[in-house]
Amino acid sequence: QQQVKQSPQSLIVQKGGISIINCAYENTAFDYFPWYQQFPGKGPALLIAIRPDVSEKKEGRFTISFNKSAKQFSLHIMDSQPGDSATYFCAARGGSQGNLIFGKGTKLSVKP
């Protein structure tokens, strides 16, 4: 109930391609769904976030698609660049302690 399931665990994409990372949840009480980006040896940083009453949010090359009925959301990175190579975490706000629940992460490698 409190989990956020993220897939795939790793992803290799060619430069210029589209990277797609998927997440699923069960708890309908979750009320915000942020994505975090983490470069090696660094702490994560907020990338983009969406509320469940919005179906899509776009910021530059990054888009979140949200399907409330399916309890799924995904991150799309358009025109992927080698500089996008990082680990991406989806998350949901509203855990049992009111905190963020993180997915297990997706390691993205963009090949030149």
Next chain:
Amino acid sequence: DGGITQSPKYLFRKEGQNVTLSCEQNLNHDAMYWYRQDPGQGLRLIYYSQIVNDFQKGDIAEGYSVSREKKESFPLTVTSAQKNPTAFYLCASSPVWDSYEQYFGPGTRLTVT
């Protein structure tokens, strides 16, 4: 230059020793958090503090302790009771409790042998 600092970046300890990881923020945030990151495990919440002089256990608090005597500081002690302490530890803060935007420090990699 506002942000969160964690020190040291790398820490080595012998089994059976307690070790304290430092976390300081100058963002004037009320809430602070400690996470543990292991490969393929995501970020797991150890302890959190909604406000100074208060803290609560997270999902994996066993073998850890914290204090929050000052708003800007939230040190984490990894005790000898923690069965598998080798990990990457991340401290974070947010303006208020339950903000979806958390600001993370650069992390401390602890190795216990």
